[in-house]
Amino acid sequence: MVAREAEVEADDGIDRAGAARPTRQRKIIHVDMDAFYASVEQRDDPSLRGKPLAVGGSAQRGVVAAASYEARAFGVRSAMPSVTAKRRCPDLLFVKPRFDVYKAVSLQIREIFAEHTDIIEPLSLDEAYLDVTENKQGITSATAIAEAIRRRIREVTGLTASAGVSYNKFLAKLASDHRKPDGLFVVTPAMGAAFVETLPVGRFHGVGPATVAKMERLGIHTGADLKAQSLAFLQERFGKIGPYYYGISRGIDERPVRANRIRKSVGAENTFSADLYTPDEMREALGPIIDKVWRHCEGAGTRGRTVTLKVKYADFRQITRALSSAAPVGSRAEIERAAFRLIDDLPADPRGVRLLGVTLSALTNETMSAPPPAQFALPL
Structure with a gap:
């Protein structure tokens, strides 16, 4: 389903009362590749097509980096422990990730975006925002541009992409997920606020599991509740x-699409259902968190020199500890070694730990084939 495009078109900046509006209506597209890593593997190996597939991990250990739609039908998801994924889907096949291939395909897709606009904000190898309010081909319909991009991606890469079109980033991202896979959906200004009201807050970009739980405790379950x-x-x-x-619950998001955005750090954290009390419990809990950070580094081709451990105690007091190395972490x-060392250096504390996080900062885009072992300095 594609909603009516007319109301997404840029207008003359005058409202019905005759008053000038301060800014022109933006036209934003969010493009999200469908099960990107898994789809590349199925494209390159016909024997994997139509089968439940996990990229990363193994049947015995590790974490799923990506899952095909056939695997998702069994409840297999990215960041899920491999043993859990295999239990949910006994016929699940595991393949090793090939990040060099994913990066090459991502560059092909980026070139397609650049045929229409230079205002491109990549979020990862497989998704990006595009501002097409002004575009290189002078196409007035943002929906037509999204359709052309999706068609061209299929022609060049053999893969499918879903796209969302709207007047801001928040709604464009929601829209791209609304008709997945291989779908296109438009949220016009006339329908934006009402569209948000019907959705559970867990669907909102920027609202993570811990915040969802907090909102639900406050009786906030949907966009209407938030509004x-x-x-x-x-x-x-x-x-x-x-x-x-407050803004997104009303369909308002003033953030611009930022081309060539420089990311300064990448991190992940988890709030636990039961508090942790021993270093061994904390080290075990850090595994999936570190996996998530490293998957992003591999996918984006970034490395960093500073590892920071975040610890939030049961009474909500929070501390951070960091280690830096002369060479980027390879x-x-x-x-893991740096994070474990930081845990070992924590002073004894009777308070339970409710949250752990790991961040890698001082990032560089240099991907080194054989970096020297990192020599970490004292905690910052």
């Missing part, structure tokens, strides 16, 4: 992110 809250309430409960929640094992 019913005052700005003061959201700021009191969620701090500086409160105004963002492997997952090096991140």
Whole structure:
């Protein structure tokens, strides 16, 4: 289903009352490749097509980096422990990731984007925002541009992409997920606020599992529930992110598409259902968190020199500890060694730990084939 395009078109900046509006309506496209890593593997190996497939991990250990749609039908998801995935889908096939191939395909896709606009904000190898308010081919319909991009991606790469079209980034991303896989959906200004109201807050970009749980404890389950809250309430409960929640619940998001955005760090964290009390428990809990950080580094071709451990205790007090190396961290094992050392250096504390996080910063885009072992300095 493609919603009516007319209301996404840029207009003359005058509202029906005759007053000038401050800014021109943006036209934003969010393009998201369908099960990217798994689809590349199925494209290159016909024997894998139509079969449940996991990229990364193995039947005995590790974490799933990506899952085909056939595997997702069994509940297999990225970041899931491999043993859990295999239990859910006994016929699941595992393949090793080939990040050099994924990067090459991603560059092909980026070139297709660049045929239409230079205002491209990549989020990862397989998704990006595009601002096509002004575009190189002078196409007035953002929907037509999205259709052309999806068609060209299929012709060049043999893969499918889903796209969302709207007047801001938040709604464009929601729209791209609305008709997956191989779908296109448009959220017009006339339908934006009502579209948000019907969705569960867990679907909102920027609202993670811990925040979803907190919102549900406050009786906030849908966009309509979120919209019913005052700005003061959201700021009191969620701090500086409160105004963002207030805006998106009304279909408002003023963030521009930022071309050539430089990412300064990559991190992941997890809030646990039961508090952790021993270093062994913390080391075990860090495994999936480190996996997530390293998957992003591999996918984006980035490395970093500083590993930071975040610890939030049961009473919500929080500390961070960091280690830096002269050379960029070259492997997952090096991140793990640094994080484990930081855990070992934590002072004894009777408070349970409710959250752990790991961040890699001082990033570089240089991908080294054989980097020297990282020599970490003292905690910062």
